[in-house]
Every structure is written in C-alpha cells, then in structure tokens.
Amino acid sequence: MTTTENRMITTERGAFNVRLRGDADGTPVVLLHGWPESSYCWQGVAAHLPDDYRLIMPDLRGLGDSERTLDDSAYTKQSLAADMLGLLDELGVETFALVGHDWGGATAQEMALAAPERVQRLVLMNIHVLPNARGNQAAQDVIRQRGAQSLWYQFFQAAPNLPEAMIPGNEDAWLGHFLRTWSREGFPDAAFDEYVRCYAIEHTPATGAAYYRCYKADTARWAEIAGTRFAMPGLYIYGRHDPVIIPAFTQHLDDVFDDIRLEELDAAHFVQEERPSEVAALIQDFLSPVAAG
Template structure:
C-alpha cells in the first residue's frame, strides 16, 4: 500500500478525511480526486512516483470518508476548494504542487484561484479548464449536434430524489457502470473501495450534488474568460474518454502562460488504467524537496 488509511481532522468548515504517502519530509503534492471516487484513486499511481514527494490526498466533502452534508450549496467547486484549503491550513501545508482529476481537477483550479501564491505547479487530468470558454463552448456545440447518451448520468443525478431513491442497495451496479476502464480494467481493490464508500448513508445525495451545483459553477466560470494561469501547468489526457472530448483541449494554450499536454492511451480514469505511464509524466514535471 502506498497511501495510509484515512485520517480524520476537523476544520472550521467541517470534518474531513485524507490519506498520506511518500516521503514525510518531501515536497508536498496535493492530489484531489473526482467523482465517483475518493482519495484512494491515487493509490496505484502513487506507487510509481519518484522519491522526494509527500502526497496529501483529501477526501472531498460527501465522498470518501469525509462528512456528508445536505444542501447543494456546499458542493459548488469553489466551496469544495475552500474545504481543501481549510484542511491544508490545519495540516500546516503552506506551499505545494497540485494535481486534480475529473471534478477534482476543477476543485484544483478553484484552489489555485483562491490561493495562487501557495501553488507552485499544477497538473489537470481529464476535465475542462474553467477559463477556456471558447473550447468549452465548442464541446457544448458538438454534443448538441450529436448524441448525448454518454451524459445521461449527469441529468439523472440532477433530478430531485432519483439518486437517493434508486442507488441504495445497488452500489456495485452503479459504480461498476462507470469504472470499467476503456483500455485496461480499474484495479479490483479500487472498485471495492468506491462501492464501500457509496454504501455510506447520504453518499448518493452528496454525489448527486456535485452535478446539481453545476449551474451555479457555470455562472461563476462565465466571468473567467480573461483569466490566464501563471502557474506552470501540465494537462494529462486519457484519449479514450467518452465524456471529456478532445475539443476540451482546443484553445488551451491561450489559458496558460506555460502549459504542456501529454496524451495517454486510456479512458477517463487514466491514473488507474495506466498508473505507471501517468506517474512517469508526473515525475517529469513535479519538483522534489
């Protein structure tokens, strides 16, 4: 095992869990998971990270073993980022490198917006860049002109009460649908962990709130077209993703002062399908203590 069992801490914003791994005296790297996963999503890629890194992997609110909170307002990505910042403050982590996948990649961007002076490098994986309004609009136009079948789960979870009423007791079916892996299967231990997590009471509602809060998120991001990331950044893209389409990368270079894109032959959960390859790209980019 690379990551520790979940540890618990309380902050002014709530009670959260996190996992830790690597070199206790290494350069801090904060790794933020997406949906429907937890901090465990970094277990396999972490085994291939180079020495000299201290991994801090939070469980976002409503997922992993962090608190389940009612109300979609707690699940805007800006609010989730403030949760992460409160955890890092409690842990005494000042400057760090930042990695995020899926919704965790959005939360990572919100963290970098909130405390830019503390983020030294940023890696984003298979999710939209929130200030790339041109590229994101091209995705919307492509989806509207074709099939929206791949996005059914987002609409399902946005409907009031459906996730809460239909997922409990079927967690293995629910999780299994998403984490099959486009190129290689996701490790069985990871799948079992996400089924366990989704079986915790309140998780279907909390997970759905990530999507129910999206309209509030989108209003916020619509004002970010003039923002340009100054932090050195890397985008690692699993090219078999059916939801995060290649058009999300259009115009990405206009959003950063320094950005490199690396493509991996994998689906959405690339760090679990191809952990050694993904870790290799991370190792070439991250700085050690």
C-alpha cells in the same frame, strides 16, 4: 516500503479523511480525486512516486470517508476548493504542487485561482479547463450535435430525490456502468470494491449527486472568469478515449496558460488507474524543478 496513513482531520469547514504518504518534510504534492471515486484512486500513482514527496490525498466532501453534508451549495467547486485550502492550513502546508482529476481537477483549478501564490505547479487530468471558453464551446458544440447522450447521468443526478430512491442497494450496478465502461482495459477490482463500499455509506447518493445539482451556480461563475489565466506552469494529462471529456476540451489551452504541456495517453477517463506508472512518470518529470528547489 513506504506505507499510506489514513487520518480523519477536522477543520472549521468539516471533517475530511486524508491519505498521507512519503516524507513529512518532503515536497508537498496534493492529489484530488473526482466523482465517483475517493483518494484511493491515487494508490497506484503514489507507489511510483519518490518517497521524498509528501503526498496529501484527501477525500472530497461527500465522497470516500469524508463528511456527508446535505446542502448542495457545499459542493460548488469554489466551496470544495475552500475545504481543501482550509485542510492544508490545518496541516501547516503553505505552498504545494497540485494534481486533480475529474471534479478534483475543477476543484484544483478553483484553488489555483483563489490562491495562486500557494500553487507551485498544476496538473489536470480529464476535466475541462474552467476559463477556457473557446475549447469548452468547441466541445459543447460536438456534444450537442451528438444529442448530449453521454451526459445522461448528470441529468439523472440533478433530478430531485431520484438518485436517493434508486441507487441504495444498487451501488454495484450504478458504479459499474461508469468505472467499467469509462475505462479502456477494465477497472481494478480492489478499487471498484472500495468505491462501492463508500457509495453505500448513508446519504452518498445525495452527496454524490450534489456535485451536479450545483452545476448551475458553477457554470454561472465559470462564465464570469472566462479567459482568466493561470499563473503557474500547467500539465494536462489526457486519456484520449474518454467518452465524456472529449478531445475538443483540450483545444485552446494556450488561451489560459502561459506555460502548458499536453500529454495524451492510450486510456479513457480514469487515467490514474488505467496507466498509474505512466501518470506517475509524467507528474514526477513535471514536478522535478519544484522538488529540486
């Protein structure tokens, strides 16, 4: 049985924990997690992917076991993309397939925009497509009509000092709200315990909140790149019961992809943990031309 190796890798931009699995000479596949998780979220998917893939699963800055940086500007999705491209440089990986969920999906898109010649194929999961102005506007219109109630946690985390004051010691309750209510059929206990462990690491309430505290800078950039097209083939895997990334976000994907597939699963937000075998099968099928090449 193939095992997963954990390594702490230091680059010019910081120190990042990375889970590595599979053939070191195989097809590189980079998988990026979202908030409030870590690279642990890919364990189930990885178990269903071929051993001849070289799976590279980093913890993003401020989450998992990676560096906690107390500077909100370090968490713009462009900055996180630079982190990950630098990490891949350190690993000697030039070209790769790229998979991203939630904020990992936004980071993956920024990587694909910054270095399109390096990203062979792009898989996104339950995240808005950054340059998809029409689809994002349609979704925002629906969210506003509903009073934006589903976004309360974003406003909470943007408030100065509030997460730092209220989350420590309450990690189970804080994470339980999202991991257990944003899932269709429960959430794996081992994964939940792992994310509680990581969120209890000093400064994590602040670094987790930083993903949202830099939202003004992020959205200003995304307005500038509206309509920019992705050069590589894309696959969008969507859990149709997601309470935050609502179905309207999947509209008009053709506006920004020349080649895009949309696959909907009977899941909510955390598709990779709710439906790991199905997600793995979709990824493997989509990446088969790259692996064959």
